[in-house]
Amino acid sequence: MHPEAFRRSGHALIDQLAAHLARAHERTVVVSPSPAPDELCVRYPATFPMEPATEAETRAFYTRVLDDSTQLHSPRFLGHQVSAPLPEAVLLETLSAFLNNGTGVFEMGPASNAMERSVLGFLAQKLGLPQGSGGLLTSGGSLGNLTALLAMRQARAGHDAWTLGTSPDLCVLASEETHYSVARAVQILGWGKKGVWPVPSDAAYRMDVAALGPALVAARAAGRHVLGVVACAGSTATGAFDPLAGIADFCAREDLWLHVDGAHGASVAMSRRHRGMLVGIERADSVVWDAHKMMMLPALVTAVLFRSEAHAPAAFAQEESYLFDGKGANWWDSGLRTVECTKRMMSAELYGALYLRGTRVFEDHIDRTFALAQSLATRITNSPDFQLAIAPDCNIVCFRHVPSGPPLSAERLEALQGELRVRIREQGELYIVQTRLRGRLHLRVTIMNGLTKEADLDALLDAIRAAARKLLE
């Protein structure tokens, strides 16, 4: 494709996206289309032409993909913890994809590596990590948690786990609210299902610090070699922030590694109003921070930060003559400290978004979405036909609808929540999800879009009421 053809196609796509963005902002899109999976495959068959598509076919293809996708740019997308990406970040990803520079070795992406280094320093400073901290960017929180656990393993297994391998008795203590990627990482590492030893959470779904000691004793009594504690900031289901300072005290006393899964919540460090929720994170040995959640970037841009920079390369002690010069770890050959070899030029998105948009927009985004969640919680508390699961720590709100009128059986009420979720989604105007809290199904809202208004929250509660009336007719 010639540069001029690229220019023309690029303008055409940008125009289509801008028009689509306007419609999403106007709330005139189907937020979450729900075709049957097998039917949708018919629209995207597994056969391809030999020759290129025409301009009209190209445009039609883009339109189809836009329409068959979930509309995160709609202010009425109130579901999962995925961002409505900043338009600047979309353009930065275009730049990244165009350059296709990696970061495994410095010369595969000089700017990419330099931006990664600097932006990690910025994030570490925001968290209050000490001088000598450092880390890496990687493709997602799951990989981030795996990387942190690898470093924990190498530091605390008591032998050179990387070289000698490990027995299946290793484990971490973690609350029941921990994201499933931690259990997944532990099971990848070969520690089995008991590799995560559960610590009870309190009434607010935060880790019960008093339960840590007994959990440690019990795990050891069961023959587990406990390497550390995984804390949540915040948890996935309810957004609960574990009491990091108390957990850090415990880890210091027991000489355990502290890993904080801040995939969702580490971004709170950008907000002067809310950063107090993170007190204690500066004492963590490792932190995972997803910039594609509350930093409004497209997935995936995850930072893994270590209290001591040396932990990162220690986890991956390898040499390859065609890549590294064999002189050992340095900051600029990032392949020495990631699971990944070829890595996307994700630093351009994070560094570039901070540079092009300035820091204030990120602070505002935290403050605004957290305030909206409080506002929704207040509405729910003030509505006799809604039950709030828990006062929200951040921008996640879980609740149940209990229709006024003749009381429903516990079973009917339980089933109703799931039916409401399906109904709301199918109507296409709003999108929410659900979660099970201590066995009971709840509706779940996450406010990720800075353009969501109070009126959208009112519309949600009204839509739920109307759907319930229909379902109970």
Added chain:
Amino acid sequence: MHPEAFRRSGHALIDQLAAHLARAHERTVVVSPSPAPDELCVRYPATFPMEPATEAETRAFYTRVLDDSTQLHSPRFLGHQVSAPLPEAVLLETLSAFLNNGTGVFEMGPASNAMERSVLGFLAQKLGLPQGSGGLLTSGGSLGNLTALLAMRQARAGHDAWTLGTSPDLCVLASEETHYSVARAVQILGWGKKGVWPVPSDAAYRMDVAALGPALVAARAAGRHVLGVVACAGSTATGAFDPLAGIADFCAREDLWLHVDGAHGASVAMSRRHRGMLVGIERADSVVWDAHKMMMLPALVTAVLFRSEAHAPAAFAQEESYLFDGKGANWWDSGLRTVECTKRMMSAELYGALYLRGTRVFEDHIDRTFALAQSLATRITNSPDFQLAIAPDCNIVCFRHVPSGPPLSAERLEALQGELRVRIREQGELYIVQTRLRGRLHLRVTIMNGLTKEADLDALLDAIRAAARKLLE
């Protein structure tokens, strides 16, 4: 950012990229800028303004990143196995980033999931895998190899490894030419350094099939539990394709899992002329195929294909109430079969590139780059001052320069190769890498850019000769 502002900024960036692309094609860019890492950080400081950048600052930032990056679009980038992405693929990534749809659960990306399903079917069919095969897309070959090894572990460990964990005696047989991500994956899994039991390669750097039996006996005698064989199609250093049919015979006889790392070479399936190199791959239990190498996509788009689709979810037996409906594995909730939870909408790039460009361009790309590598090999063979390491299997050529004139000592000649590599890079007109083959340093060329011409290869050999004259002055 308003849609109209996005449109204007988008056009501006596209214009900048188109102009840059033209310069890259004209070979007037510095192919691989080589500032000192710490100096470059000064240009990308770890501090950010509070307020947004102006249009002029934005433009200057893009220019700086473009100039400080490695220029894969230059036809004189002859280095690592990373693609000069198709401009259409860059635009498809823009679409993906804009939509930011995931694939963990179907409703997080209906089109994304449907395209993933279909394009995996297309790839499996290209490889000749049977009905009932299936797989997933994931972020890169390292993660792909890890995922395949997880499935292998679950299928062949002899117990429920996912639930019960594993002892450190598991291992795979693999040639010494295997990419380091396989050893890295094995060591992540906790099998230690001996988790990869080496199988010697022959004079052409292909796995020596006759050595498999003795390797199996030796590994078992050393107390290792051998789960399978990892074969290369092709290897990273020289691009050697292991004899897959012979290896498949061995695996069938010994009841071992066959994993083929086709990160670089599986794309050969697109070429009628060259696909014979892959005979035997249709008998693999798992295959990794990086679409961001020879399929001209930006990183990362990796397919992991399983002979039996059921192997993928078997590796990750988990349930989460806020994500999955608990009804067990289905094709459309892809989070059930990946290491990743949130995943990029990478199917849009692969499906879209095949749809928008048609299949012929991919076949032509393989044929053209392989022919150019042969042409370079012929030039080297015909030049008394160059030594070809090995007749290339694909588009990777390794060689040494042996300047005419008074013979150099073996040590001097060895050091000279590394110095030539540095000198060529620093001159900025061409980019090549180096690799160590059986202890001896070689220059290494990979032809990844469809616009590279015979004249570029002549220019490379001339530049090496000229650099050697300078260095030996």
